[in-house]
Amino acid sequence: GGCPSIQCETNQDVLCQSCASGVVTAAHRVAQRAAEPCLFGKGGTCCRNCNMGPCQIIEGVDQMIGVCGADAATVAARNFARIVAGGSSAHMDHGRGMALAFLATARGETPYEIKDAAKLRATAQRLGIDPADKATTDLAIEVGTLLVNQFGQQEGGLALMKRAPKARQEVWAKLGVAPRGIDREVVELMHRTHMGVDQDAANLLFQAARCALADGWGASMIATELSDVMFGTPVPIRTKVNIGVLKEDEVNVTVHGHEPVVAEALAMAANDPEIVAEAKKVGAKGVNLAGVCCTGNEILMRRGLPIAGSFVQQEVVLATGAVEAMVVDVQCIMQGVSPAAGQFHTRLVTTSEKAKIPGARHIAFDEHRALDSAKEILRQAIAAYPERGKHYIPVHQMDVVAGFSHETITYMLGGRFRGSYKPLNDNIANGRIRGVAAIVGCDNYRVLEEVHIELAKELIANDVLVLVTGCAATGMGRAGLLTPEALSMAGDGLKEVLEAVGCPPVLHMGSCVDNSRILIAATEMVLTGGLGNDISDLPAVGCAPQWMSEKAVAIGQYFVSSGASVIFGPSFPTTGSKVVTDYCFREMENLYGAHWDVAQTSNEFANKMLDHINAKRKALGL
Ligand code: BF8
Known part of the structure; x- marks a missing residue:
């Protein structure tokens, strides 16, 4: 009340x-x-x-242009471009961090391993490196070096973009939006949005597209692929989400942020006999590691560790008073966690030199001494356990089945021997599955309806296979949509296909950088055949109904530029300019075969997404 x-x-x-x-x-x-x-x-x-x-601009009002003369279109395009640059830079620094950690691991300088050698070899091949006869470590060094170099590259295309359908690569070449390197595109975008440089809205939006593509097919894809090789490619795994995963009789450590290196090290250290013994000494049964935000998704997908909360729950998790430590690295960490932790015995620990928070204690995490860093952090939590005072752990938790990498989807839907997207395509062609929808991104306190959940229910009832990542995925988990039992809510066709393989109707594909898995899944659907020649031909659509972070906009733009339309809600960041909004909602369709759109209620989202899928089916003659 x-x-x-x-x-x-x-x-x-x-x-x-x-x-x-x-x-x-x-x-x-x-x-x-x-x-x-x-x-x-x-x-x-x-x-x-x-x-x-600062200048407030009103489109169509002559006196309300900028002092420099900038009109609403220029300003809206510039601001949109800077949002894309901000979001992309976050994934790029994450991707770089993973690539450097991978290279250090390949050289034997970290306690991590090359867990998926088969994926390493497949990745090498895609990069044009012949894996034949090479030792795993040598191959890993070669792959790691090549991918690290993509960040500072000045000319030539990005290696992983060659995975895209040929027709899509031609679109990028024709429009001049193929990235030359990863970091270069952000720098150029920041330059072009500086006072007195690029003043042509369309030209700015081309560079925004190039920057976003350097995120999706560059940084994010590198992050996903190398994390899989190092920490294991996800396979279906059953675990739990929601605040009830905190434990009464264990040292609760929540790990919050994005890059999996810290969380992986904590997971290794939490089972270390020395640490377990120290936890027992203070009266706890052990250390209970639970995720928050995308770090949570990383360790849920690969280790089956539980998620305590999504973005909107980060302070609420602390408000239980039952968390001994919240360990954070980068991105989506509200400053509000500091005073919230400060009201309890909770130790807030920052680990990245890039992200310090007033009121937190800083323990620099160094992957070269990852286990020692992790143990030092866990010892802080163990020391806090005897200080736990009045607290309240709600009972709420829900079973989820996660781990749907695109490799897993190939296996589950393609069968052990076929191993392709053909059965999925066949089921789309015969209408058992109407199409595919991605519901991704943040949750947001400004949105009062449970849009993700209501929308997913509506889509699966209409035989649409739903793919999810990020905090949207956690919300679906809380609502019970990530279990095979949720098939009872699906339409007959979707139910029939998925029941046979024991899949939930909503497939959790990982963290936000793992939206790159969706790019590959879409690509595989095209390459498998029968559904057109390009991603823009697929009966597929994406949305982020509660977007909050700049990263979401970068992701949306790389999907649109890759041929998949994206609907955002509850608002779109250029609506002050009809010129720019029309460009995003209509002109991009002419250029990329996909466009942006906006919606608010789950109903509105569902109608637009189903219309889109039906129109694509019709165009394919289905
Ligand atoms: O990258 S979904 S609130 S946690 S930005 Fe952040 Fe949004 Fe969550 Fe992960 Ni993604």
């Missing part, structure tokens, strides 16, 4: 508790903010790129 209403029963439950103990969360801050978000900021037409302003 009295809590600001938010998205799930469990949050509500613990929020009441947190209100009682005086913990302020984002839910409260949204309710406390009297003003709506700034209209000009939200519509993309507030320019603060120089000190003659």
Whole structure:
């Protein structure tokens, strides 16, 4: 009672508790903010790129252009481009971190291993490296070196883009949006959006597309592939999500952020007999590692470790008073976790030099001494356990089946001997499966409806196979949609296909960088045949109904530029300019065969997505 209403029963439950103990969360801050978000900021037409302003621009009003003369289209395109640059840079630094850790591992300088040698060899082949006769470590060094070099490359294409359908590569070449290197595209985008440089909205949006492609087919794909090779390619695995995964009689350590190197090391250290003994000495049964945000998805997919919470739950998890340590690295960490942790015995530990938080203690994580760093962190948590005071762990938790890498999908839907997307394509052609939809991205306290869940239910009822990643996936998990039992909510066709292989109707494909898996799944569907020549021919569509971070926009743009239309909600960041919004919603369709769109309610999303899938089916003659 009295809590600001938010998205799930469990949050509500613990929020009441947190209100009682005086913990302020984002839910409260949204309710406390009297003003709506700034209209000009939200519509993309507030320019603060120089000190003659900031200037609020109103499209069509002559006196309301920038002091420099910039109009709404230029400003909205510039701001959109900078969002893409910000989002892409996050994935690029993540990808670089993984590539460097991979190379160090290949050289034997870390405690990690090359867990999936078969994927290493397949990756080498795709990069044009002949794996024949090479020792795993030599091959890993060669692959790692090549991929590290992609970040600073100045000319030539990105190696993994050659995986895309030929027709798509031709679109990129024709439009001049194929990235030359990874980092270069962000720098150029920041340059071009500086005062007095690129003032042509369309030209800016081409570079935004190039930058986003360097994220999707470059940095994010490198991050996913190398994480799989190093930590294991996900296979179906049963585990649990939601706050109830915290344990009464164990040292609860939540690991929050994105790059899996820290979480993997913590997982290794948590089972170390020395650490277990130390936990027992303070009266705990052991260390309970649980994820928050995308780090959670990384260790859920590969290790079957539970997720305590998605983005909107990060402070709520702390408000239980039952968390001994929250360990963070980079991205999506609200500053609010610091005061929330400060109200309890909870140690907030930052680990990256790139991300420090006032009130947190910093333990620099070095992958070269990953186990020692991890043990040092866990010892902080163990020391906190005897200080746990009044606390409340709700019962809520839900079974999930995750681990749907595109390799797993090949195996599950393709069968042991066929190993291709042909059966999936056949089932789309014969109509048992109407199409494929991706529901990805953040959850957001500004959105009051459970859009992800209602939308997924509507889509599966209409025989659409749903792919999920990121915090959207965690929300679906809480709602029970990631279990084979959820097939009871699916349409007859989808049910028939998936029941035979024991798949849930909603397939969890991983963290946000793992949206690259969806690019590959789409590519495989095209290459398998029968559904057109390009990704833009597929009866497939993506959405991020509660987007919050800049990364979501970068992801959306690389999907659109790859030929998959994307619907965002509840708002789109260029709506202050009709010119730019029309360009994104219509002109991009002419250029890329895919476009952006916006929707708000689950109903609106479902209608638009089903219409889109039906139109693509019709065009294919299905
Ligand atoms: O990369 S879905 S809130 S945690 S940005 Fe962040 Fe959004 Fe969650 Fe992961 Ni993705």
